[in-house]
Amino acid sequence: MEEQCKLIILSYADEQMQRNAALTGENKVWVNTVLTLIRDEYHNQVNSGATEFILPSSISNQLDSTKPY
Amino acid sequence: MGQISGVSTADLNNVDGFFTTQGGGGGTPTATPQTASIAATQYTNQTLTISNTASYTDGGVNLAVFCEIKSGSVLVIPNTSMSYDQTNGKLTWVDEGTEGTRTFSLKVQDFGYASSSQITGTYTRGNDARTYWRYHLHGTGGHTYTKDLRFYDDVYSNRASANEYPPNMTANNAPSPYVADANYAFQGINSTYAPFKAFDSDANTGWWNLGTHTNQYNDYLTLYVGTTPITVLSAGIRLNSSYNGGSDLTISIEGANSEDFTQDYLILVSSQSKSTSTDQLDITI
Numbered sequence: 001m002e003e004q005c006k007l008i009i010l011s012y013a014d015e016q017m018q019r020n021a022a023l024t025g026e027n028k029v030w031v032n033t034v035l036t037l038i039r040d041e042y043h044n045q046v047n048s049g050a051t052e053f054i055l056p057s058s059i060s061n062q063l064d065s066t067k068p069y
Numbered sequence: 070m071g072q073i074s075g076v077s078t079a080d081l082n083n084v085d086g087f088f089t090t091q092g093g094g095g096g097t098p099t100a101t102p103q104t105a106s107i108a109a110t111q112y113t114n115q116t117l118t119i120s121n122t123a124s125y126t127d128g129g130v131n132l133a134v135f136c137e138i139k140s141g142s143v144l145v146i147p148n149t150s151m152s153y154d155q156t157n158g159k160l161t162w163v164d165e166g167t168e169g170t171r172t173f174s175l176k177v178q179d180f181g182y183a184s185s186s187q188i189t190g191t192y193t194r195g196n197d198a199r200t201y202w203r204y205h206l207h208g209t210g211g212h213t214y215t216k217d218l219r220f221y222d223d224v225y226s227n228r229a230s231a232n233e234y235p236p237n238m239t240a241n242n243a244p245s246p247y248v249a250d251a252n253y254a255f256q257g258i259n260s261t262y263a264p265f266k267a268f269d270s271d272a273n274t275g276w277w278n279l280g281t282h283t284n285q286y287n288d289y290l291t292l293y294v295g296t297t298p299i300t301v302l303s304a305g306i307r308l309n310s311s312y313n314g315g316s317d318l319t320i321s322i323e324g325a326n327s328e329d330f331t332q333d334y335l336i337l338v339s340s341q342s343k344s345t346s347t348d349q350l351d352i353t354i
Contacts, residue, residue, distance in 0.1 A: 028311070036311075040261050044261055056256070058255075062280055
């Protein structure tokens with residue numbers, strides 16, 4: 001489940017993008033949004049006993065509508 | 070000269086008043102200011118408007134205004150604490166005192182004229198206790214993630230010994246009688262970013278208005294405190310550093326006795342910049 005979550009995060013913000021955000025601030029808010037939304041959702045699903053991580057459409061729609069690429 | 074006819078010259082307004090009432094030596098008196106009486110009960114932020122500014126030179130832009138507020142014989146708002154907007158004739162001041170009857174005294178002086186006659190009036194300074202308190206965002210670009218919010222019944226610097234509202238909340242309606250609500254939250258008001266998350270003392274959670282929606286940078290979060298109203302004198306807020314409402318975000322704290330904020334509406338803090346902290350609203354980013 002954790003791996004599923006990581007893969008989804010990387011599908012929105014790969015390692016290079018995350019590194020650039022940390023080093024230069026490029027797309028920093030976007031990367032922050034990806035990490036915050038998906039991590040929070042992951043913890044919610046773990047706490048509710050889920051065994052498979054599924055990204056809700058409310059989050060994917062938000063990320064898809066604001067992604068900078 | 071220390072006095073004129075027993076009136077101290079330390080206060081030039083009194084000297085002007087002396088000449089005016091004597092009808093000579095001070096020139097033509099300024100037209101008496103016209104104001105609507107203060108009919109409605111006033112709360113912390115109070116207003117009195119001079120309605121006849123058009124009768125003064127250049128629309129009153131040179132008008133010197135003297136106004137003070139008393140509670141009985143006690144001066145509660147001196148003239149030096151008044152703000153006068155020459156563009157609209159509006160006098161505003163902040164009265165953090167207790168409820169009761171207030172008396173205002175007002176006179177003005179136009180450029181080249183003696184002081185006007187003084188007018189007086191009374192109004193009621195109401196009780197600040199309310200059953201609904203609202204945290205209101207005003208911005209133009211950027212959503213806001215409010216991690217923590219608390220209301221206090223004393224000024225912020227005294228919060229350690231004050232009562233804080235609400236206690237840690239575990240749901241939008243728990244513990245009773247507190248109810249946290251908002252006009253919007255990302256994924257809905259029962260979601261990860263539900264309104265009560267701003268009241269749970271967890272720095273990793275909060276109320277987030279992320280997502281495109283109507284009037285999206287001007288959302289509000291409301292706390293109902295139960296049937297017994299409480300007096301709030303300050304609030305403390307902690308915002309997420311990445312989502313703090315954009316550079317021009319301002320915040321208001323409002324109270325009322327009805328859910329729609331039409332009954333006994335008051336403004337405790339009016340559009341305070343997020344980069345400013347006061348004893349009424351402390352903002353940490």
